Amino acid sequence: MSHLLILIPLALGLGALGLAAFFWSLRSGQYDDLEGASVRILDEESEDAPSKD
Amino acid sequence: MSCCESSSELTDPVSSSQSIASRLDEERVRAASRHLEGTLYQTDFIVADMHCAACIGTIERGLQSMPQVSSVRANLTNRTVAVVWDAQLGSGLEITNFLKRLGFEANLHFPGEAASELVDDAGRTLLKALAVAGFAAANIMLLSVSVWSGADAETARLFHLISGLIAVPAVAYAGRPFFTSALKALSVRRLNMDVPISLAVLLALTMSVYESFTSGSEAYFDAAVTLLFFLLIGRYLDHLMRQRARGAVDRLVHLTSKGGVLVEDGKSPRYIDLAEISEGMRLRVNPGERLPVDGIVVSGSSDIDRALVTGESNTISCQPGDRLEAGVLNVTGAVDVTTTSDASNSFLAEISSMMDAAERGRGQYVGIADRMAQIYAPAVHILALLTFIGWMIYTGGDWHNSIYIAIAVLIITCPCALGLAVPVVHVIGAHQLMRRGIMMRDGTAFERLAEVSTIAFDKTGTLTMGEPQVVGSTGVNSENAGLVKSIAGHSSHPAARAIAAHLDDTPVVTLSGIKEVPGFGVEAWYQGKLVRLGRLGWVAEIAVASSADTQSSGVAFAMQDEPISNFVLEDRLRPGAKQTIRGLLANSLEVEIVSGDCSANVAATARDLGIEKRSCEMTPAEKIRHIQNLQQSGAQVLMVGDGLNDAPALAAAHVSMAPASASDVGRFAADFVFTRPQLDAVLTARAIALKTGQLVRQNFALAILYNCIAVPLAIAGQITPLIAAIAMSTSSIVVIANSMRLNFYKDRFKQPPQKIDTELQADTISSTGHSPTERIAA
Numbered sequence: 001m002s003h004l005l006i007l008i009p010l011a012l013g014l015g016a017l018g019l020a021a022f023f024w025s026l027r028s029g030q031y032d033d034l035e036g037a038s039v040r041i042l043d044e045e046s047e048d049a050p051s052k053d
Numbered sequence: 054m055s056c057c058e059s060s061s062e063l064t065d066p067v068s069s070s071q072s073i074a075s076r077l078d079e080e081r082v083r084a085a086s087r088h089l090e091g092t093l094y095q096t097d098f099i100v101a102d103m104h105c106a107a108c109i110g111t112i113e114r115g116l117q118s119m120p121q122v123s124s125v126r127a128n129l130t131n132r133t134v135a136v137v138w139d140a141q142l143g144s145g146l147e148i149t150n151f152l153k154r155l156g157f158e159a160n161l162h163f164p165g166e167a168a169s170e171l172v173d174d175a176g177r178t179l180l181k182a183l184a185v186a187g188f189a190a191a192n193i194m195l196l197s198v199s200v201w202s203g204a205d206a207e208t209a210r211l212f213h214l215i216s217g218l219i220a221v222p223a224v225a226y227a228g229r230p231f232f233t234s235a236l237k238a239l240s241v242r243r244l245n246m247d248v249p250i251s252l253a254v255l256l257a258l259t260m261s262v263y264e265s266f267t268s269g270s271e272a273y274f275d276a277a278v279t280l281l282f283f284l285l286i287g288r289y290l291d292h293l294m295r296q297r298a299r300g301a302v303d304r305l306v307h308l309t310s311k312g313g314v315l316v317e318d319g320k321s322p323r324y325i326d327l328a329e330i331s332e333g334m335r336l337r338v339n340p341g342e343r344l345p346v347d348g349i350v351v352s353g354s355s356d357i358d359r360a361l362v363t364g365e366s367n368t369i370s371c372q373p374g375d376r377l378e379a380g381v382l383n384v385t386g387a388v389d390v391t392t393t394s395d396a397s398n399s400f401l402a403e404i405s406s407m408m409d410a411a412e413r414g415r416g417q418y419v420g421i422a423d424r425m426a427q428i429y430a431p432a433v434h435i436l437a438l439l440t441f442i443g444w445m446i447y448t449g450g451d452w453h454n455s456i457y458i459a460i461a462v463l464i465i466t467c468p469c470a471l472g473l474a475v476p477v478v479h480v481i482g483a484h485q486l487m488r489r490g491i492m493m494r495d496g497t498a499f500e501r502l503a504e505v506s507t508i509a510f511d512k513t514g515t516l517t518m519g520e521p522q523v524v525g526s527t528g529v530n531s532e533n534a535g536l537v538k539s540i541a542g543h544s545s546h547p548a549a550r551a552i553a554a555h556l557d558d559t560p561v562v563t564l565s566g567i568k569e570v571p572g573f574g575v576e577a578w579y580q581g582k583l584v585r586l587g588r589l590g591w592v593a594e595i596a597v598a599s600s601a602d603t604q605s606s607g608v609a610f611a612m613q614d615e616p617i618s619n620f621v622l623e624d625r626l627r628p629g630a631k632q633t634i635r636g637l638l639a640n641s642l643e644v645e646i647v648s649g650d651c652s653a654n655v656a657a658t659a660r661d662l663g664i665e666k667r668s669c670e671m672t673p674a675e676k677i678r679h680i681q682n683l684q685q686s687g688a689q690v691l692m693v694g695d696g697l698n699d700a701p702a703l704a705a706a707h708v709s710m711a712p713a714s715a716s717d718v719g720r721f722a723a724d725f726v727f728t729r730p731q732l733d734a735v736l737t738a739r740a741i742a743l744k745t746g747q748l749v750r751q752n753f754a755l756a757i758l759y760n761c762i763a764v765p766l767a768i769a770g771q772i773t774p775l776i777a778a779i780a781m782s783t784s785s786i787v788v789i790a791n792s793m794r795l796n797f798y799k800d801r802f803k804q805p806p807q808k809i810d811t812e813l814q815a816d817t818i819s820s821t822g823h824s825p826t827e828r829i830a831a
Binding site: 008034 | 105106109110127128129130131180184185188191192196208211215
C-alpha cells in the first residue's frame with residue numbers, strides 16, 4: 001500500500017508533465033506548420049542554422 | 054478620328070495615374086500589414102503555389118536578401134509567408150513584386166478577415182480540451198485496469214476516489230464544447246447529438262461519484278472520460294477541416310479594386326473607397342483595373358474584357374457613350390466614366406442579391422451526420438427511459454438498480470463511433486483533394502457532389518482557359534517574327550500577350566515611337582517605317598492594298614507598304630477538358646454548357662468536346678432559372694463556372710465548383726475550388742466524393758452493428774465498466790481504421806505537380822491540333 005502512495009503521484013506527475021509539455025509546444029507555435037516541418041529537413045541550406053543577425 | 058484625339062489627350066494622365074496606382078497598391082499593402090513597432094510591419098502573403106522545400110528555400114532566402122526585410126517565415130500548411138519588414142528601408146509593394154519575380158504569385162492576406170484568421174482560437178480550445186481529456190483518460194484507465202485485475206476493496210475504493218479527482222475537473226474542462234452546444238440546442242427546444250452525449254457523460258460521472266462514496270462497487274469514470282476523448286477527436290478533426298478549407302479559399306482573395314480614382318475639376322485625381330462612390334461621379338479607370346460600379350464612358354477609349362462579367366470571350370472596344378457594368382476589366386487605354394450607380398445598386402450588387410436568394414435554397418440541405426442525429430438522439434433517450442421503466446416493473450421498484458442500468462444504456466449508446474464516422478472520413482477526403490489541388494469549403498459538399506446527376510459547365514474560363522492563344526498564322530516568317538514579338542510585347546491586350554508568347558524564342562528588335570491606340574492596336578516605328586499590330590482594317594491602312602482580306606478576323610500585322618500577316622486567335626480548351634467530358638459521359642452523367650457567350654463560340658466548343666446540350670447568351674438570371682428548372686425536374690446539378698455571371702448559378706446549384714482563376718464572387722460561391730489548370734479536377738473530386746460517401750456509410754454500418762451487440766447487453770443489465778470501456782474504444786478504433794483506408798485511395802487522374810507544365814503543353818497541342826482548321830472552315 002505504501003508504495004502506491006509514491007507510485008500514483010509519480011505516475012500522475014509524469015502525465016501532468018507531458019500535458020504541460022504539450023501545452024508549451026502548442027503555445028510556441030510548433031503545430032502551426034506541420035507540412036512545412038517535414039519538408040524543411042530536406043533543405044540543405046537550412047534557415048534554422050544560426051542566422052546572420 | 055475622335056478616339057485618337059482623346060487617347061493623346063489622356064497620355065499624360067495615364068502616366069501620372071499609374072504612379073497613383075502604385076501608391077494605392079502600397080497603401081493596400083500597408084492596410085494588410087500589422088504594425089509591430091517603429092517602422093516595422095508584419096505582412097502575411099498568400100503564396101498558393103508553394104509546394105516543397107525548394108520553394109520555401111527560394112522564398113525565404115530570396116526575401117531575406119532584400120534590405121527592408123528583417124525576417125521571413127514560410128508556412129507550408131497555410132501556404133503563407135509572414136514577412137517582417139522595415140518601412141524606412143523600402144516598400145512593401147517591392148516584396149510582392151519580388152515574389153513575382155521569383156516565380157510565385159503572391160496575394161495579400163488581410164488580417165481583418167475573420168474566417169481566415171491564421172491564429173485559430175476555437176481550434177486551440179478544442180486541442181487543449183483534447184489534451185486534457187487524453188491525459189485524464191490515460192491515467193484513469195491505468196487505475197481502472199488495476200481495479201479490474203483484482204485490487205482489494207480498499208485499494209479499489211482509493212483508486213476510484215483518485216479517478217474521480219481527475220475525472221471531475223477534466224470533464225468540467227474538456228466537456229464544455231459539448232455542454233454549451235447541447236444547452237444551445239435545448240434552449241431552442243431541439244435535440245442534437247450533443248444532448249445524449251452531455252447527458253451520458255454527466256450522468257455517468259454523477260453516478261460514479263455517488264458509487265465511490267457509498268458502496269464503491271463500480272465506477273464509470275473511465276467510460277465518461279474516454280468518451281469525451283474520442284468525441285473530441287472527431288470534433289477537432291471536423292473543425293480542422295472546416296477551418297482549413299474555408300481559410301484556404303478565403304486566402305485566395307486577390308488584389309481587386311475595392312475603390313476607384315476620382316477625377317474632379319481642378320484637383321489631382323485621388324483614390325476613394327468603394328463606399329464613397331456615388332452616382333454621377335467621374336472615375337478614371339486605368340488599364341488593368343476593374344470598374345468598381347456601373348458607368349458610362351465619357352472620354353477615352355479602350356478594349357474591355359467582359360469575360361468574368363458576361364462570359365464573352367472576346368474583348369470589345371468601348372467609346373464615349375458606351376455603358377459598362379461593374380467588374381469589367383479595362384485592358385488597353387485609360388477611360389473616364391460617369392458612374393450610373395453606387396456600390397449598393399451596381400451590377401455586382403444585383404448579382405450578390407441574386408446569390409443570396411439562390412443560396413437560401415441550398416442552406417436547407419442537412420448533412421448525413423445531422424440527419425442521423427435527428428433520429429438517433431430521441432431514440433436513445435426513449436430507449437433509456439423504457440429500460441428504466443421496464444426494470445422498475447421487473448424488480449418491483451428497485452429504482453437504484455433501474456437507474457444504474459438506464460445510465461449504462463445511455464453510456465453504451467453514446468454516439469462515439471457515430472461522432473467519428475463522418476468527420477474522420479471528410480478530413481481525410483479533404484486532405485486527399487488538397488493534395489490534388491482541390492480545396493473544399495464545406496463537409497456536406499462531399500455528400501452533395503456524390504448525388505450529382507447533371508453537370509453544367511460555363512464555357513469561358515471554365516471549359517476554356519479564358520485567354521486567347523495563337524492557333525494559326527499566315528505570312529509570318531523569320532524576318533518579321535522578331536518585329537511582331539517586339540511590338541506585341543508593348544501591349545497588355547490579351548491577344549498581344551498571346552502573340553508574344555507564341556513567338557517565345559524569337560529575338561526582339563528595338564522599336565521607337567511606340568503608341569497603343571485603344572480599340573485598334575499598337576503602332577511603332579522601325580527603321581523609318583510605320584508598323585502596326587491590331588485590327589485588320591486599321592492595319593490595312595498602311596499595308597499593301599492587294600493583300601487585304603477584310604473578311605478574316607483575328608489580329609493582323611503589317612509594316613508600311615508591305616503585305617499583311619494574320620494571326621488566328623482562339624480561346625484554348627482547358628487542359629484535360631476532353632478527357633473530363635468523356636469521363637463524365639462514360640459515367641452516364643448529363644453534361645451541358647450554360648454560357649453567356651455568343652452561340653457560334655459555344656457551338657464550336659461543344660462540338661470540340663462532344664457535348665450535345667448547350668445554351669448560350671444567357672444572363673445570370675437565366676442561368677439561375679435554367680439550373681432551378683433542371684433541379685425541379687429531378688436532376689441534381691453540379692455547376693462548374695468561374696465568372697461573376699456564374700456566381701448566382703453556382704449558389705443555386707446543388708453543388709458547385711470553380712477554378713482558382715475565377716472572380717472573387719465566383720470563388721466564394723463555389724463549394725470546391727481547384728487550383729490546378731486541369732479540368733479533370735471535376736472527375737477527381739467526384740471520385741473522391743463517391744469514395745467518402747461509401748466509407749461514411751460503412752462507418753455507420755459498423756457503428757450500428759456495434760450498437761446491435763452492445764445495446765441488448767446494456768438493457769439486460771450485463772454491462773460492466775470493463776465491457777463499456779472495451780466496447781466503446783474498439784468501435785471508435787474500428788471506425789477510424791476504416792476511414793483511414795481512404796489514404797490508400799489512388800485515382801487514375803492523379804498528376805504530380807511538377808509534371809503539370811509539360812502535360813499542359815502536350816494537352817494544348819492535342820486539344821487544338823485539329824480544331825483550328827475546323828474553325829477556319831466553319
